[in-house]
Amino acid sequence: MAWVPLESNPEVMTKFLHKLGVPKKWSIIDVYGLDPDLLAIVPRPILAVILLYPTKGEKTEEEKEKEKEKENENEKEKVQEGKGDISDSVYHMKQSISNACGTIALLHSVANNLDSIQLEDGFLKKFLNESKGLSYIERGANLESAQDIIDTHMESAQEGQTEAPGEDVEVYHHFVAFVHKDGTLYELDGRKPAPINHGATSPDSLLNDAALVCKEYMERDPNEMRFTVVALAASE
Structure with missing residues (x-):
């Protein structure tokens, strides 16, 4: 699919x-840069940060394999440092649908x-209630x-500023979300079997702490410019 x-x-x-039932007091806001001055102008409170990053570029397969090995080593190091514990309260779901990463984020x-979000009665509230006790898969x-949700996604996917690609077109970008839960910063990626624990954070420092992780993504390929960062925050 x-x-x-x-x-x-x-x-x-x-x-x-x-359309899914999130109250209009919450919106997706552009994060124009990751320097402190630019982060400071993002409206508060901030509930989540979403990063879109390129997954395929001009690099050779050997270079990409080395990067993957490095990512795996970094995750192992986090576990060894005591950052591998995952709170049971984190909601994480598997991406089993191609090109669904934006909606899953x-x-x-x-x-x-x-x-913080008082969902209106409707299909998203019902979906989250019914899936609360289920596994990631x-x-x-x-x-x-x-x-x-599928119909709403399809409708929204046609509303962008650029022409929407077909379902069978390979997409070289991927969305991940960063949230605060129980004093911890989690990276949530539907392609990974578990959330990634990035250490301590708070509601007030979520944006700045997530920005540090986003910078790590960008530093993997300093010549790559196709990154975007947005936040789920109070409507301006």
Whole structure:
């Protein structure tokens, strides 16, 4: 199964969330840069940070394999440093649908902030309630048959500023979400079997702490410019 990919466009993503039942007091906001001065102008409070990064470029397969090995080593080091513990309260779901990473990043952002987001009655609230006690894999499988969410995604995917590619077109970008949960910064990626624990954070420092991880992504390829960062934050 494949979807038309969602564009990293705050207006499109915000409309998508509002159609799902997220109150209009919350919006997706551009993060124009990762320097402290630019982070300071993002409206507060901030509930989640979403990074879109390129997964394929001009690098050789050998270079990409080395990067993958380095990522795995970094994750092992985090576990050894005591950063591998994952809170049971983190909502994480598998991406079993091609090109669904944008929607899954948004669902991760909302599902892990239900103490702040009072969802309106509707299909997203029902989906999250029904999948609360399920496994990572079962949640992903449920999304494959969540027709109301699928229809909303497809409608939103056609609303971007660029022409939406077809479902069968290979996409070279990927969305991940960063959330605060129980005093910890988690990176949520539907392609990985578990959340990644990035250490201590707080609601107030979430954006700055997530920005440090986003910079790590960017430093892997300093010549690559195709990164975007947005935040789920209070509407301006």
